[in-house]
Amino acid sequence: MKSKLTDIIKNNGTVWKMPLAAALSWEAAEWAGSNHPYLAPLTAILCFQITVSQSLRFAWQRIIGTIAGVAATACITPYVGLSGWSIGLLVLLGAAIVKRLNRDHALTVQIALSILLVLYFQSKMPSYPFYRVRDTVVGAVVAVLIHALLFPPDSIPTAKQKMTRFAERLTRQFYQTADWVRHGCPASQGKTVEAKLQTMFQFQGKLRDVRG
Known part of the structure; x- marks a missing residue:
């Protein structure tokens, strides 16, 4: 109890x-x-x-x-x-x-x-x-x-979870970017790739904040 x-x-x-x-x-x-x-x-x-x-x-x-x-x-x-x-x-x-x-x-x-x-x-x-x-x-x-x-926050478990999710996002982004390059880098998909990259690195910034 x-x-x-x-x-x-x-x-x-x-x-x-x-x-x-x-x-x-x-x-x-x-x-x-x-x-x-x-x-x-x-x-x-x-x-x-x-x-x-x-x-x-x-x-x-x-x-x-x-x-x-x-x-x-x-x-x-x-x-x-x-x-x-x-x-x-x-x-x-x-x-x-x-x-x-x-x-x-x-x-x-x-x-x-x-x-x-x-x-x-x-x-x-x-x-x-x-x-x-x-x-x-x-x-x-x-x-x-x-x-x-007084019970200092333990950010390690949270950081591990975010690092795992970031690694998964990075892997998916790598394959998506490679597929985009393989198809000749069409301009119609360029902004989508750029937006996903920005989202991913914003996520990385939040991870860095959690790790303190």
């Missing part, structure tokens, strides 16, 4: 881990003195990914993006004010820097979000930039710890 209950808890981690992380991160942010602790559970929810490694990568990107966005906006806001053009200018600047550093697109999104929110709330709540950074760190840390320490 105990073993069955343990299996149920383990296999349904996505159901209970996220709300647990949201609740604990809210309480931790309040304990740390935050007057608006919603940023902590928001970060905790966003950080929950399929695998622990993906969660850790997203948490790191959100923390770095938040710090960079807050720092840049807090320094520049007094000179540009709040308007659609100032938001666009700062987001453009952040995106250009990330592009220049060859970093992940997710980092651009996190910086842009921080720029937008800090630019809007800083005039109404001067302490918002500090709270945003602190509560983001709290939410990210809580989410990663819960995901990694």
Whole structure:
């Protein structure tokens, strides 16, 4: 009975881990003195990914993006004010820097979000930039710890199943492509072959995400 209950808890981690992380991160942010602790559970929810490694990568990107966005906006806001053009200018600047550093697109999104929110709330709540950074760190840390320490997801069985299906698709695609070439590569079938190849490699991308 105990073993069955343990299996149920383990296999349904996505159901209970996220709300647990949201609740604990809210309480931790309040304990740390935050007057608006919603940023902590928001970060905790966003950080929950399929695998622990993906969660850790997203948490790191959100923390770095938040710090960079807050720092840049807090320094520049007094000179540009709040308007659609100032938001666009700062987001453009952040995106250009990330592009220049060859970093992940997710980092651009996190910086842009921080720029937008800090630019809007800083005039109404001067302490918002500090709270945003602190509560983001709290939410990210809580989410990663819960995901990694409490029944961490075992993606190996799922990855094996997807690898088997991918191998079967690859074999079928090989024979279909060979048959297409043998018949002289008719243009009428070319788009069909291309579409199937794109679908197959999208499937491979999902497999890579599962493997983390």
